Amino acid sequence: MSDKTIAVFADTAEAYEGLCSGARALGGDPIALWAGGEAEAKRIAAWGARVVYVGEIPEGALYEDCALAFQQVIEAERPALVLACASKRTQCVAGRLAVRLGAPVVSDASRMALDDDGVETARLVYGGAAERVERSRGMAIVLVGSGVFEIDEAPAPGAVERAEVSVEPGPIKVVERCKRQEETVDLGAAKVVVCVGRGIQNERNVDAARRFASRVGGEMACTRPIAEGEGWMARSRYLGVSGAVVRPDVYVGLGVSGQVQHTVGMAESQFVVAVNKDKSAPIMKQCDLGLVADLEKALPVLASL
Numbered sequence: 001m002s003d004k005t006i007a008v009f010a011d012t013a014e015a016y017e018g019l020c021s022g023a024r025a026l027g028g029d030p031i032a033l034w035a036g037g038e039a040e041a042k043r044i045a046a047w048g049a050r051v052v053y054v055g056e057i058p059e060g061a062l063y064e065d066c067a068l069a070f071q072q073v074i075e076a077e078r079p080a081l082v083l084a085c086a087s088k089r090t091q092c093v094a095g096r097l098a099v100r101l102g103a104p105v106v107s108d109a110s111r112m113a114l115d116d117d118g119v120e121t122a123r124l125v126y127g128g129a130a131e132r133v134e135r136s137r138g139m140a141i142v143l144v145g146s147g148v149f150e151i152d153e154a155p156a157p158g159a160v161e162r163a164e165v166s167v168e169p170g171p172i173k174v175v176e177r178c179k180r181q182e183e184t185v186d187l188g189a190a191k192v193v194v195c196v197g198r199g200i201q202n203e204r205n206v207d208a209a210r211r212f213a214s215r216v217g218g219e220m221a222c223t224r225p226i227a228e229g230e231g232w233m234a235r236s237r238y239l240g241v242s243g244a245v246v247r248p249d250v251y252v253g254l255g256v257s258g259q260v261q262h263t264v265g266m267a268e269s270q271f272v273v274a275v276n277k278d279k280s281a282p283i284m285k286q287c288d289l290g291l292v293a294d295l296e297k298a299l300p301v302l303a304s305l
């Protein structure tokens, strides 16, 4: 299977590390399709992929306009699978490629296996309570979230080639670009994740948790109600079936109950610590170290460590 080519694409250079690792874990050789600058193409090649880049996105064009150029590279390379890191923009590219190439798209895949017939993918359904397994024959386009693939040790850097095709502006023109209000964070790369749940109770305690996270070199994360209900943290920081997936060395849950919709986003953590005042909270059965304590008392201690 090592002769199988797997084309990978993303709209940020960082995302290629996971995609290239994933392609190798599936028994394939990654070829990275990149729309952007040559310097970033060289960075991507360092993760062990041959990079075919189609040049910068021209002024006034959308990232999605790279679909036509990617299509031509895919038709020339004939990969067994196309893997993409899911974002709003790559989803649009995947849709356009699917129509042009007559290929199926699978979104939110949490695991997959490639064989001579095609690809078998699994994704969580019913809020994470069940898993649906699907089989696609022939080449499919599979979208995965960041953190789904474990980062491997990259082999020697791949070659960088400029494709003969370039990105042509489509019918939609960009007239203005504004700075994004919400912060972006790559939780998938964090070695230590400090995650706050509703038991944190107020923003003052979120700040104390933040101090603790910075002392232990951790990245802050939260449950969905903290981001979407309370609005105390950015949506990009919540973990779970509809949020980010992490696999850190250490996950510390502060006032997190451990509902399945959340735990699918942290179940691959190496070591789980939970602080909860309820000893029968579900997370207490899933942690390696559980501290039954009121955060009002435990947080000042943790924050001053």
Ligand SMILES: Cc1cc2nc3c(=O)[nH]c(=O)nc-3n(C[C@H](O)[C@H](O)[C@H](O)COP(=O)(O)OP(=O)(O)OC[C@H]3O[C@@H](n4cnc5c(N)ncnc54)[C@H](O)[C@@H]3O)c2cc1C
Pocket (backbone or CB within 6 Å): 126, 127, 196, 197, 198, 199, 200, 201, 222, 223, 224, 225, 226, 238, 239, 240, 241, 242, 243, 254, 255, 256, 257, 258, 259, 260, 261, 262, 275, 276, 277, 278, 281, 293, 294, 295, 296
């Ligand atoms: C379709 C669907 C998708 C969903 N997707 C997601 C998702 O992606 N991510 C996600 O996180 N959730 C998701 N949810 C919500 C999920 O089901 C849970 O409701 C949520 O994860 C619970 O968040 P929590 O643990 O912060 O709050 P709670 O369940 O309210 O738990 C709070 C915990 O804090 C403890 N506590 C309270 N006070 C203290 C204190 N003073 N000291 C110590 N401990 C204390 C309590 O004992 C409790 O265990 C989804 C739900 C649905 C229906």
